[in-house]
Amino acid sequence: MKSYLLTLLFIGAQLVSLKAQQKIWTYVNPMVGTDFNGHTFPGATVPFGMVQLSPDTRIDGSWEGCSGYHYSDSIIYGFSHTHLSGTGVSDYGDILIMPQLSNPSFEHSEYAAEFTHNNETAEAGYYNVVLKNGINVNLTATTRAGFHHYTFPQEEFSVILDLDHRDYVKEGEIKLMDNKTISVKRISSAWAQNQHCYAHLSFSEPFESEFNETKHRVILRFKNPNKELKIKIGLSFTGAEGARKNLQAEIDHWDFERTRDDARIAWNQALSKIEVKDPNTEKVQTFYTALYHTMIHPNVAMDVDGSYRGHDMKIHKAEGFTYYTVFSLWDTFRAAHPLFTIIERERTLDFIKTFLAIYQQGGRLPVWELCANETDCMIGYHSVSVISDALNKGITDFNVELAYQAMCSSANWDHYGLTEYKDHGFLSVEDEHESVSKTLEYAYDDWCIAQVAQYLDKEDDMTTYLERSNSWRNLMDNETRLMRPRMNGGWMTPFDPREVNNHFTEGNSWQYSFFVPQNISGMIEAMGGPEAFEKQLDGLFSAPDQTTGRTQVDISGLIGQYAHGNEPSHHITWLYNYIDKPEKTKARVHKILQQFYTSKPNGLIGNEDCGQMSAWYVMAAMGIYAVTPGEPRYALCEPYLEDYTVHLESGKSFSKSDITAALKNGLFIDHFALTREEKPDTRANFTSTYNYIQPPTIQANSISFDDSLAITIEVADDNSIQYQFPPMEALHISDQSKTTFFIHQSTRIQANAVQSGPYSFNLSKPVNAHFYKNPHPDWTVELNCTFNPQYSAGGTKGLIDGIRGDKNWRKGYWQGYQDQDFEAIIDMQRVQSIQAIAAGFLQDTRSWIVYPTNVEFFVSEDGKTYTLIGKIENTVKADDYKTQTQLLMVRLNQPREGRYVKVVAKNFGTLPEWHQGAGGEAFIFVDEITID
Secondary structure, three states: OOOOHHHHHHHHHHHHHOOOOOOOOHHOOOOOOOOOOOOOOOOOOOOOOOOOEEEEOOOOOOOOOOOOOOOOEEEEEEEOOOOOOOOOOOOOOOOEEEOOOOOOOOOOHHHHOOOOHHHEEEEEEEEEEEOOOOEEEEEEEEEOEEEEEOOOOEEEEEEEEEEOOOEEEEEEEEEEEEEEEEEEEEEOOOOOOOEEEEEEEEEOOOOEEEEEOOOEEEEEEEOOOOOEEEEEEEEEEEOOHHHHHHHHHHHHOOOOHHHHHHHHHHHHHHHOOOOEEEHHHHHHHHHHHHHHHHHOOOOOOOOOOOOOEOOOEEEEEEOOOOOOOEEEEEHHHOOHHHHHHOOOOOHHHHHHHHHHHHHHHHOOOOEEEEEEEEEEOOOOOOOOHHHHHHHHOOOOOOHHHHHHHHHHHHHHOOOHHHHHHHHHHHOOOOOOOOOHHHHHHHHHHHHHHHHHHHHOOOOOHHHHHHHOOOHHHHHEOOOOEEEEEEEEEEOOOOOOOOOOOOOOOOOOHHHHHOOOHHHHHHHHHHOOOOOHHHHHHHHHOOOOOOEOOOOOOOOOOOEOOOEEHHHOOOHHHHHHHHHHHHHHHHHHHHHHOOOOOOOOOOOEOOOOOHHHHHHHHHHHOEEOOOOOOOOEEEEEEOOOOEEEEEEEOOEEEEEHHHHHHOOOOOOOEEHEEEEEEEOOOOOOOOOOOOOOOOOOEEEEEOEEOOEEEEEEEOOOOEEEEEEEEEEEEEEEEEOOOEEEEEEEEEEEEEEEEEEOOOEEEEOOOOOOEEEOOOOOOOOEEEOOOOOOOEOOOOOOOHHHOOOOOOOOOOOOOOOOEEEEEEEEEEEEEEEEEEEEEEEEEEEEEHHHHHOOOOOEEEEOOOOOEEEEEEEEEEEOOOOOOOEEEEEEEEEEEEEEEEEHHHEEEOOOEOOOOOOOOOOOOEEEEEEEEEEO
16 A cells, blocks of 8 residues: 555554544534535545445535535435535536335435434434434445445335436446346536446345336335345446445445444544644534545545546556545635645645646646546636645655646646737736636746746746736736726726626635735735735725625625635735734634634535635634745744644644744744755755736727727836837837827727837737727617626627627627516618618526527617517527527518617526526527618
8 A cells, every 4th residue: 555544544543542532533513514505415435535425405406405415405315425525516426325115216206205404413434314204324435435224114115226316317327236236337427527437236135126217227125124224335437347346345344333433433543633622612623524524525536456537538547646536626726735735745646646647648737627527617727736835845756847747738728818818918808708817817827837947947937937927917907906807908997896797706806806826025016015905905804795796606704805705715814914914814814713614514604615615724723824825835823723733644743832933933934844844955046037017008988989989008117108000000109108099990909018228128918909980870779678787798889889799708798688588779860771680699508698589670660660570489499508609680582661670589587497597587698780
């Protein structure tokens, strides 16, 4: 076995023998987070195990039920073997089993059973519930296998094995090997679009079977005078034989209590890495439950013989490392992975080796990886943060050159706006949705790559990525001192920093304006210096605690505009340390620890997100936090716990007294000083120099205009301006920092900031803007409906301005109407001969945008009496999840005279049960009405 397992067992054995009466696992309450929006599950699992055997109270994949379970429910549909902890998208729920009594059924609604929380118990590695029908369910698990023990109120009973559960089954097979053994194959599509799961089921009693011919379900009938049944189930992602071997290796007996005890021991060993003492039992329970939640994901994804399914869907063998899955990196790079560099160093090494295997087999590093699938959920390429952080904390036993190659590949992939980001130094609204967040997170990731380039003595590369890491400066608005979306060369106007919109990822400007972890001193300077920065931070926490704009359920736990329920805010409280205000860090951190975490089912203020929410608690309660993963140091705060000791894999340890002692000398501590480990002398010693020039802004009142439009170009830092535009593409140079001129036709403008020196001058990256002269400046539009302010397409005339929206509706060129029909009247100002009328529509069902059911076109000469000239019924189904556009057109056989054209589109209405937002109201998205 691996050396870290031996080390873990040695340390664990020592601690368990010394603290045998403490039974640390008893402080864990797996129910925490199952209520409100924590999205955790209460079932049985072991540290980082492949199996999460837990009850399912939701079968629809609803947002509240992403983990399969919600505390508000009173019905259990069954017990499945894979679950995600705290995600905002549903998947897993593989291999559902449900015990039944007489008259068994194949239907979910009929085989489900009622339960109450009074008859439910959840412990680390164990789950029990007595259903209202009298069936007593006991569940436990090993790394790759689940163990069920049912007790029935009668001798005759049955069990349904259901593969057709939650997500779409692409391929399913239930093979009866004999009357006590079943082999299962399930290939499904949900968040992971090609997930393979195999199971080997062994029953303690013989069964008779009855198959459902149309669905992947089988009913197994039993008769046992002892009224009990045990089921052992081995899982594998490689194949049926792998599942059989996994079960044989991990549970080769029928002693349920023995397996349950093994799970308890595994948790005691894992949790004992941090030994806590506090007279407040609630604190201890909350701490150990948080630590427990950090150890659910990532999950072992290989068989006992090292076989695993790679991202090429082929079977590989891990040589010298353990292969993992479930990497929620947008969340976990912030606190969970830095925590792992302290207490799970050998496992961190395995995570990185897994990343490299994924790169070699799938072409790039993971973003949000799930069961050999890249979901491409969330933003950035935060694998590079995990690698850089580990490397700079002395975890070096991997192919660093290969890792660097993979990191650079991720940073230069031609998708999600990366090309525009590299070319222009920032993302504009029209380049890519969530442009501000992506720019800021790409910039941080580029800094992480620069650290590895420095480690490898690649000075030119380091300079390149350090330059890219300064891209955040291009979105810092000098007027508001906040990060502001840029649109068409200038600042997006109007601007409300509290508004949640498509320019930020699950956040707003307040929450993202402080995300410059790679250059906190530069951020403080850009915000006006320490005093101004303190005022800005205080303003964040004292602002009204409601957001504006789009409703975003992830944004919760608000203190002003600080949102602890979602990850972009997690480092902000610690920023007071950087302006020598530790008392404010302590006040904010301790308030969050006290108010937003409890040991109750609603004890998480937001999504657990695969351990990140809980990792923040663990780190903060100890008084340390990695504000900048990739930099081997921690910000300090007075610990929240009375006492604790962290036992390291090296055999060394640190405790609360070390933190309190360090606080007497400063507000930060080096990783190696904290862990007392030897600091590797492997970093290059050169310092890169580079010349950063902030690009200009090109500002105008609108993108489209009727007659003429005033254009203002402005640069910062006393630079001058260079710009050009048609018709002659002449190069204009202004030695002023601001210049204004007028255009009279559709125009493309390119501008650079110019930094002059005594013997040379340097140019910033170019900024481009397009302005469009309206094709029909005298036409007017009257709306008998109200567009959502976030989806205005520039205003009423956006429907006829000649600028067409594309499939990326988040750019802002579509008008959006929710819970209402669309009706617009175009006045062409004079009677004209009309040959055709068309209107463009968009469908993105996942985002609640559905094609109208039908569109009607009317013509009038007087604006009072309208004649219907055509009606088009939509033929695209609402459950077609492809993002698509269509132009609906009526072409007349004979021209029709008219001055007014009316377009009416009927809204789809309430979203049905099959939609994740069932019960919500659909949007109509429309752009560009044309009249020929």
